[in-house]
Amino acid sequence: MRIGVIGAGICGAAVAERLRRALGGRCRLFVLDCDSRVGGRVRSFRFAGQIVEAGASLFHSSNVLVRDYVEHMGLQATPASPPGHTAGIWDGEDFLYRTRGRSWRDTVAMTLRYRGGLYRLSKEAKDVVDRMGDIYPMLVGGVAWPSPWHLLQSVGLADLARVRAVGYLAGHRCRCGTRLLHEFVNPVSRNCYGQVAAGMNALAEAVSLVGGGLAGGQLLRVREGNDVLCRGLLTRANAEVRLSTTVRRAVQREEGWELYLADSHVLPVDAVVLAAPPELTGIQWEPDPFTRQSRTYKRIHVTFLHGDLKPDYFGVRETPGIVLTTDGHRPFLSLERIGPSGIYKIFSEASLPDELVRSMFGKVHDSREVIHDAYPFLFPREKHRLFSPLPGLYDATAMEDCVSTMETQMIAGQATANLLIAHVS
Numbered sequence: 551m552r553i554g555v556i557g558a559g560i561c562g563a564a565v566a567e568r569l570r571r572a573l574g575g576r577c578r579l580f581v582l583d584c585d586s587r588v589g590g591r592v593r594s595f596r597f598a599g600q601i602v603e604a605g606a607s608l609f610h611s612s613n614v615l616v617r618d619y620v621e622h623m624g625l626q627a628t629p630a631s632p633p634g635h636t637a638g639i640w641d642g643e644d645f646l647y648r649t650r651g652r653s654w655r656d657t658v659a660m661t662l663r664y665r666g667g668l669y670r671l672s673k674e675a676k677d678v679v680d681r682m683g684d685i686y687p688m689l690v691g692g693v694a695w696p697s698p699w700h701l702l703q704s705v706g707l708a709d710l711a712r713v714r715a716v717g718y719l720a721g722h723r724c725r726c727g728t729r730l731l732h733e734f735v736n737p738v739s740r741n742c743y744g745q746v747a748a749g750m751n752a753l754a755e756a757v758s759l760v761g762g763g764l765a766g767g768q769l770l771r772v773r774e775g776n777d778v779l780c781r782g783l784l785t786r787a788n789a790e791v792r793l794s795t796t797v798r799r800a801v802q803r804e805e806g807w808e809l810y811l812a813d814s815h816v817l818p819v820d821a822v823v824l825a826a827p828p829e830l831t832g833i834q835w836e837p838d839p840f841t842r843q844s845r846t847y848k849r850i851h852v853t854f855l856h857g858d859l860k861p862d863y864f865g866v867r868e869t870p871g872i873v874l875t876t877d878g879h880r881p882f883l884s885l886e887r888i889g890p891s892g893i894y895k896i897f898s899e900a901s902l903p904d905e906l907v908r909s910m911f912g913k914v915h916d917s918r919e920v921i922h923d924a925y926p927f928l929f930p931r932e933k934h935r936l937f938s939p940l941p942g943l944y945d946a947t948a949m950e951d952c953v954s955t956m957e958t959q960m961i962a963g964q965a966t967a968n969l970l971i972a973h974v975s
């Protein structure tokens with residue numbers, strides 16, 4: 551059987567690897583990507599002598615799929631931030647507070663400031679992590695959920711994806727006050743998703759709190775670069791990877807699908823797995839199952855600067871390792887020192903104006919900007935897409951209706967592969 555996977559990001563790579571494991575030599579796998587590199591929104595490169603992440607930068611120690619593959623491929627999982635990394639919440643004029651990097655003192659100070667609110671949020675984040683953990687035995691057992699909603703429902707998380715985070719957090723379980731929301735929850739979700747609790751669903755918010763360190767455990771990255779994971783998965787899948795290959799049109803035929811490529815070739819396949827957001831691919835689908843449920847993606851600018859950050863800009867003597875910002879018109883979403891040698895990574899909603907860079911930095915040795923259509927606006931949703939909207943067509947990106955991370959895209963990839971395997975067995 552011939553299977554075409556559109557997208558060589560972490561999701562497409564996970565689909566291909568799972569299909570090869572299940573179907574062995576019974577399938578020919580084509581993985582097509584319009585980019586000249588593998589990884590999609592997982593994008594690692596060398597900047598000022600260091601490997602940096604311009605896309606997905608960290609995963610949580612509870613992320614079983616990422617961790618297992620890192621281990622099996624002989625890669626190294628390493629802490630995403632150096633020990634003692636300090637943090638500050640900046641409102642555009644002042645720091646509302648700064649941690650000192652001495653964990654127990656910081657914990658005591660924050661417990662006093664938020665009167666147990668952080669403890670309740672942390673319980674909530676840990677609960678989500680525990681429930682996500684129940685997905686893995688089902689995935690391995692070949693469970694073929696029809697949609698992300700069914701997948702989340704099987705571990706008791708579907709309702710979180712349906713409600714607005716701000717209402718959920720204010721409810722009786724979390725009792726999150728406005729101060730905690732303003733000073734912690736929103737700055738963390740601005741850093742993770744460029745969005746705030748007023749618009750996001752409660753599941754995505756909980757996931758961003760996990761990324762903000764609230765679930766305990768460790769926040770990790772792949773030392774060799776996160777995108778090595780995608781390349782490793784595709785090698786294991788023994789897939790025929792075609793880079794710089796844009797799919798322009800996909801047409802359903804009596805027997806399978808035809809993929810029309812930009813170089814005028816046509817690739818006939820028995821099944822297609824879409825592992826790229828249909829809103830961004832520009833593919834013309836015949837018939838089209840996607841337009842009715844279209845999502846809008848949030849644009850994020852990631853700027854790396856190698857230079858001397860001026861603490862004066864923030865009115866302090868030493869800038870915290872990571873600066874998160876409160877909601878409002880701030881010049882950036884977050885700023886992080888990554889490594890000892892003056893390399894900074896800044897997330898923003900637009901390119902950083904030269905004037906701003908001049909006021910923040912003394913000498914700038916090097917800079918580089920990467921622009922992503924990063925993640926959908928993660929609104930609460932009543933209805934979810936199907937993992938297989940038409941016969942022979944599989945949509946692994948359906949999961950991004952509710953949340954977007956490397957791990958959840960790998961889960962979605964494997965779940966979609968399970969469905970395809972169930973259909974052909």
Ligand SMILES: Cc1cc2nc3c(=O)[nH]c(=O)nc-3n(C[C@H](O)[C@H](O)[C@H](O)COP(=O)(O)OP(=O)(O)OC[C@H]3O[C@@H](n4cnc5c(N)ncnc54)[C@H](O)[C@@H]3O)c2cc1C
Pocket residue numbers: 556557558559560561562582583584585588589590591592604605606607608609795796797798825826827830831832833850852922923924925947954955956957959
């Ligand atoms: C700035 C940023 C920070 C993030 N931080 C984190 C983080 O710290 N931790 C975390 O877990 N997640 C993070 N994420 C989210 C994570 O990167 C994504 O959820 C995940 O990488 C999505 O993977 P994917 O394979 O589904 O899609 P993608 O990576 O987008 O892959 C889709 C692929 O399809 C290709 N494609 C598109 N159109 C066509 C076409 N017509 N024909 C052929 N190929 C096509 C694209 O070139 C792309 O390679 C971050 C994302 C961004 C942008």
